[in-house]
Amino acid sequence: MIVLEWLFLTIAPCDAAEPWQLGFQDAATPMMQGIMDLHHDIFFFLILILVFVSRILVRALWHFHYKKNPIPQRIVHGTTIEILRTIFPSIILMFIAIPSFALLYSMDEVVVDPAITIKAIGHQWYRTYEYSDYNSSDEQSLTFDSYTIPEDDLELGQSRLLEVDNRVVVPAKTHLRIIVTPADVPHSWAVPSSGVKCDAVPGRLNQISISVQREGVYYGQCSEICGTNHAFMPIVVEAVPRKDYGSRVSNQLIPQTGEA
Amino acid sequence: MNFSAMLSQIELKTAPADFRFPTTNQTRHCFTRYIEFHRCVAAKGEESNECERFAKYYRSLCPGEWIERWEEQRENGSFPGPL
Numbered sequence: 376m377i378v379l380e381w382l383f384l385t386i387a388p389c390d391a392a393e394p395w396q397l398g399f400q401d402a403a404t405p406m407m408q409g410i411m412d413l414h415h416d417i418f419f420f421l422i423l424i425l426v427f428v429s430r431i432l433v434r435a436l437w438h439f440h441y442k443k444n445p446i447p448q449r450i451v452h453g454t455t456i457e458i459l460r461t462i463f464p465s466i467i468l469m470f471i472a473i474p475s476f477a478l479l480y481s482m483d484e485v486v487v488d489p490a491i492t493i494k495a496i497g498h499q500w501y502r503t504y505e506y507s508d509y510n511s512s513d514e515q516s517l518t519f520d521s522y523t524i525p526e527d528d529l530e531l532g533q534s535r536l537l538e539v540d541n542r543v544v545v546p547a548k549t550h551l552r553i554i555v556t557p558a559d560v561p562h563s564w565a566v567p568s569s570g571v572k573c574d575a576v577p578g579r580l581n582q583i584s585i586s587v588q589r590e591g592v593y594y595g596q597c598s599e600i601c602g603t604n605h606a607f608m609p610i611v612v613e614a615v616p617r618k619d620y621g622s623r624v625s626n627q628l629i630p631q632t633g634e635a
Numbered sequence: 636m637n638f639s640a641m642l643s644q645i646e647l648k649t650a651p652a653d654f655r656f657p658t659t660n661q662t663r664h665c666f667t668r669y670i671e672f673h674r675c676v677a678a679k680g681e682e683s684n685e686c687e688r689f690a691k692y693y694r695s696l697c698p699g700e701w702i703e704r705w706e707e708q709r710e711n712g713s714f715p716g717p718l
Contacts, residue, residue: 483658483659485652485657487652488649488651488652489649489651489652490647490648490649491647491649492649492650492695492696494698496698496700505698505699507694507695507699508647508648508649508691508694508695510691510694513694513699513702513703513706518699546647549647552649552650554661554665554696554698556698558698558700573659578662579660579662580660580661580662580664580665580696580697580698581659581660581661582659582660582661582664583659617647620647621647
């Protein structure tokens with residue numbers, strides 16, 4: 376029963392960090408999928424090298440013994456082995472570098488025009504999100520603050536220090552542009568499931584383009600130490616079907632424009 | 636304004652990717668769009684509808700706080716850009 380409970384509680388959130396988690400969170404964007412694939416590719420070589428080097432090391436320690444081998448061989452030069460141990464590592468490095476650079480540059484590239492722009496503005500210690508694509512004047516029509524929910528107000532099933540009062544609603548399977556910037560000190564906007572960790576630097580606008588592939592709620596946290604409440608400004612992205620996005624946005628727009 | 640009218644207004648459209656600003660750093664993208672809008676207004680006059688798209692672009696890209704500050708600076712004549 377305890378095991379079941381533990382399994383259920385740890386697996387339930389899926390797109391949030393879980394206790395004692397060692398692996399990745401499930402990928403929600405092609406970018407995160409690419410990062411995970413690269414990680415596994417590199418781990419293949421990593422383990423290969425680990426086994427090989429450990430074997431040499433253990434073998435050397437085993438044989439370099441005053442009783443077993445009183446007069447060790449002293450080879451200081453060997454052309455064949457030197458050529459081999461130069462070329463072989465270079466080939467391994469190439470096999471690591473090529474997919475790594477391919478991923479790095481493809482993550483940076485904006486292939487198609489984004490459909491919406493969301494501004495994620497970090498404050499000490501909350502986040503403000505601006506949806507300004509639908510504005511017809513400089514007045515901000517859809518801007519909201521996103522605060523963490525205090526521990527005492529949590530409802531059953533909500534994650535401590537991860538839940539916020541106002542989530543960022545984005546359409547799924549749509550190209551998004553997220554502009555990350557702070558209003559005071561450096562912050563960071565990081566959502567592991569979407570493969571995003573973007574620093575927010577004062578006076579600078581950083582752009583990330585993502586496309587969330589499945590509907591869901593994705594959790595992230597501030598990843599740049601930004602003061603006392605650094606741990607209490609999480610990020611919650613809610614990806615909704617594209618057809619529902621319009622009504623979600625207009626629902627939030629109406630109370631503000633309706634008064635005017 | 637009723638609900639359905641509002642819903643039909645929501646069109647998934649934003650400032651396009653600009654080949655002048657291909658990197659992660661989009662600070663100049665926002666600033667340039669802001670300047671482009673005001674130059675456009677200066678050239679074509681307030682009534683012209685052609686400038687509206689630049690306004691949409693800079694509103695999409697720039698944080699509201701920045702726009703407010705620039706508006707203030709333009710009023711005071713201390714705006715740090717070619718207008």
